[in-house]
Every structure is written in C-alpha cells, then in structure tokens.
Amino acid sequence: MAQPPPDVEGDDCLPAYRHLFCPDLLRDKVAFITGGGSGIGFRIAEIFMRHGCHTVIASRSLPRVLTAEAAGLLSASLPGFQAARKLAGATGRRCLPLSMDVRAPPAIVAAVDQALKEFGRIDILINCAAGNFLCPAGALSFNAFKTVMDIDTSGTFNVSRVLYEKFFRDHGGVIVNITATLGNRGQALQVHAGSAKAAVDAMTRHLAVEWGPQNIRVNSLAPGPISGTEGLRRLGGPQASLSTRVTASPLQRLGNKTEIAHSVLYLASPLASYVTGAVLVADGGAWLTFPNDVKGLADFASFSAKL
Numbered sequence: 001m002a003q004p005p006p007d008v009e010g011d012d013c014l015p016a017y018r019h020l021f022c023p024d025l026l027r028d029k030v031a032f033i034t035g036g037g038s039g040i041g042f043r044i045a046e047i048f049m050r051h052g053c054h055t056v057i058a059s060r061s062l063p064r065v066l067t068a069e070a071a072g073l074l075s076a077s078l079p080g081f082q083a084a085r086k087l088a089g090a091t092g093r094r095c096l097p098l099s100m101d102v103r104a105p106p107a108i109v110a111a112v113d114q115a116l117k118e119f120g121r122i123d124i125l126i127n128c129a130a131g132n133f134l135c136p137a138g139a140l141s142f143n144a145f146k147t148v149m150d151i152d153t154s155g156t157f158n159v160s161r162v163l164y165e166k167f168f169r170d171h172g173g174v175i176v177n178i179t180a181t182l183g184n185r186g187q188a189l190q191v192h193a194g195s196a197k198a199a200v201d202a203m204t205r206h207l208a209v210e211w212g213p214q215n216i217r218v219n220s221l222a223p224g225p226i227s228g229t230e231g232l233r234r235l236g237g238p239q240a241s242l243s244t245r246v247t248a249s250p251l252q253r254l255g256n257k258t259e260i261a262h263s264v265l266y267l268a269s270p271l272a273s274y275v276t277g278a279v280l281v282a283d284g285g286a287w288l289t290f291p292n293d294v295k296g297l298a299d300f301a302s303f304s305a306k307l
C-alpha cells in the first residue's frame with residue numbers, strides 16, 4: 001500500500017484527519033519541536049497533537065507567526081500566535097510558541113525553562129530547524145558553509161544538550177532528528193546541507209549510545225522531496241524538470257508532510273520502544289534513483305565565490 005494520506009500545501013491544519021494509529025498514542029505527552037511553525041515541523045506538531053500531545057513550537061521569528069490581528073492590535077505577550085492558534089484550534093491540545101535561535105544556547109536555555117514552567121515536563125524533542133539553498137562548493141563562502149553547519153548540526157546538538165541537562169537525563173526521553181539523504185550520494189550544489197545532515201545522522205548514533213542507559217532513544221528521520229515545503233521551493237528547481245525527476249523515482253511522486261509526520265510519530269511513540277540509533281528514510285525510494293544534478297553546476301558558472 002503506497003496511497004498517500006491527504007494534505008494541504010500551506011502551513012494550515014488538515015481540514016479532516018483519519019487516524020491510522022491509536023488517537024491516544026501520545027496522550028498528555030509534551031513535544032518540543034524546533035522549526036515547528038512551518039512546513040514539515042508544523043505538520044509534525046499537528047499530527048502529534050491529533051494524537052493527544054501538547055507541543056512547544058520554537059523558531060526565530062515570532063512576527064512571522066503573529067496573526068494580523070495580534071500584530072496590529074495586541075502586544076506580543078498575549079497568546080495570539082498564528083501557528084499555535086491554528087494548531088490548538090484544530091486539535092484541542094495546547095501549543096506554546098517560543099522565539100529561539102538554535103545557534104544561541106542562552107536563548108535555548110530560556111525557552112526550555114519556559115516550556116518546563118508551562119508544562120512541567122518534556123517527553124519528546126524533534127530537531128527540525130534547518131537552513132538550506134542551492135550553491136556549488138566552488139561558489140560557497142566560508143560563512144555560508146558555516147551558517148548551515150551552525151543551524152543544522154550545532155543547532156541539533158545545542159537543543160539536545162539543553163534538553164538532556166534540563167529534563168531527559170533524569171526522566172528519559174525521545175529525540176528525533178530530521179535529516180536528509182543529500183550526503184548519501186554527494187548531491188550536487190548541496191555540500192553544506194549534505195555535510196551538515198550527515199553529521200547529524202552520526203550524532204544520532206553517538207547520542208543513542210551515550211544516552212541509552214538514561215532511557216533516551218535517539219533516531220533520525222530523513223525525508224525525500226516533500227510537497228508544500230520551503231525546502232522543495234528552494235531546491236526543487238523548475239516544475240517540469242522536477243516532475244521528470246520525481247517520476248523517475250520508485251514511488252513516482254513527491255511525498256507529503258503528513259507522511260513525514262506519520263513516520264516521525266512512529267519513531268517518537270512507544271511503537272518504536274526498541275528502536276534507537278536508526279536512520280529511517282521516508283522518501284519513496286527517491287535517493288536510490290534521483291538524478292544527480294551535475295549539469296546544474298553549469299547554471300552557477302558566473303556566480304563568484306566570496307571568501
């Protein structure tokens with residue numbers, strides 16, 4: 001069976017949802033989701049909440065998630081953040097939006113403290129925050145490479161480390177790192193993100209080994225090309241060429257955000273109680289057959305490197 005569940009393109013909740021897993025799978029658990037205000041992270045938050053979980057969604061820009069009403073009329077201290085409001089409205093569970101840069105440990109500490117004050121516990125960490133763009137290695141500045149490593153790799157370590165210190169070491173927990181298959185075959189124009197995500201997959205194994213005795217499971221989930229996301233908008237290229245590449249992959253279609261959220265739900269739930277240190281690839285088999293865009297390098301030939 002490879003029939004996808006329905007999804008919507010934007011950062012909106014699903015108009016209807018049919019449970020495949022038990023609706024109580026995460027009843028009264030609390031998940032801290034970086035990058036939870038948009039794209040795949042938003043849908044993970046929604047699907048978790050539809051399974052009884054409360055969530056914290058953390059990213060840099062609260063203004064982006066402010067409602068027009070709140071932005072115009074209300075102070076930011078009022079509980080009026082758009083993504084959180086949508087999520088809570090659709091699911092009846094609580095969602096706390098927090099502003100935090102995963103590159104800034106003091107901000108992470110403050111956010112985790114606030115989440116613990118609000119909920120008294122955090123059971124699950126989803127490291128979904130990331131940054132990416134297409135650029136050949138020969139045109140990538142030192143700072144551009146470092147920026148993606150800082151957000152994706154150091155950011156994942158920073159948030160995991162704080163959660164470990166503040167709660168998981170004494171209570172156990174589950175971490176799911178959202179990665180990618182870019183480094184498996186050395187995808188062109190992606191040395192920064194491919195290296196960063198490969199390092200996160202290694203981190204998954206290291207932390208699974210070191211933190212297993214504290215009853216902390218750590219796994220990676222590597223999505224393929226997913227519709228309705230910023231990642232696909234930035235990296236997909238022209239529609240016609242994307243369609244050709246996608247139909248050449250085993251399941252011959254893009255994935256959707258709900259499919260990714262279902263895979264993350266499995267890893268975060270007791271269904272995966274004996275799974276740790278694993279990388280689950282949810283990509284319809286795409287990385288096995290996706291063309292490597294060496295010709296795309298030519299399009300960047302005039303782009304000058306700033307070192």
Ligand code: HXC
Nearest residue numbers: 130131132133134135141143144147180224225230231235
């Ligand atoms: C080359 C670029 C660039 C580009 C930025 N830089 N964009 N270089 N091509 N398109 C360089 C800048 O010139 C600068 O280097 C350095 O990167 C830092 O840029 P800033 O804009 O100062 O960084 P910052 O404000 O921290 O923003 C980070 C960002 C931005 C990654 C550059 O795009 C961002 O915030 N992205 C978040 C959303 C996102 O990317 N979502 C998609 C995730 S998809 P210099 O040398 O000039 O100082 C994904 C995987 C998808 O992760 C896989 C699909 C199969």
Ligand code: NAP
Nearest residue numbers: 035038039040059060061101102129130225226229230231
């Ligand atoms: P997205 O909506 O842009 O998600 C990235 C999120 O990270 C945003 O919510 C962003 O919010 C947050 N973020 C970025 N930098 C941050 C920082 N320094 N601190 C805190 N938060 C930060 O893109 P997406 O496509 O859904 O990607 C989600 C995840 O899936 C990423 O890990 C990505 O690598 C992975 N992935 C996506 C695809 C795909 O096809 N889309 C494929 C493989 C892997 P702010 O801007 O508010 O900070």
